[in-house]
Amino acid sequence: MEQTIPYATLHPRYAWMRDYLAGLAPPGQLPSRRKLDPLDLRVLLPFIVLVDVHGPKGDREFRYRLMGSHHVDMIGHNFTGVTVTDATSPQLLARVLRNMNLVADTGQAFYDRFALPFRDREFIDSERVYFPLAEDGFTVDVILVLNGYPDNPELDRVLPPIRKA
DSSP states (O other): OOOOOOGGGSOHHHHHHHHHHHHHSOTTSOOOGGGOOTTTTTTTGGGEEEEEEESOTTSOEEEEEEEOHHHHHHHTSOOTTSBHHHHSOHHHHHHHHHHHHHHHHHOOOEEEEEEEEETTEEEEEEEEEEEEEOTTSSSOOEEEEEEEOTTOGGGOOOOOOOOOO
């Protein structure tokens, strides 16, 4: 199932990340996590979550490698090193795992938006695009999740220029 992501209607950071990652990848391949430059991503790092993908299709484990500071502030906890299964609320677990498995299976980015229950808050409107990364250019081994909170004016930051390959 390939999804058409409505980049034109989303905050420009999502299209910026799509284009940035495309510039890091060889033609016909996915970009590698090692190609990411934190200096290029400095404005977006607070909203980025990196998730390691372990195991074959049907028997995967997803583990948080890095959680951006703004995302941690919003959810009230840093889940770095914890599996997605252990960190995600039961009512959202199937949805989040479906999204990550879809990205790992297809090598395609995926968009989702839903209200998340957070500590000390009822729900927060949140959206994200899951972007696939692959060390070998083909097998997804990391998912870069770019988060956003549409009701939060903090998101209107100036985006850095895209580095030319």
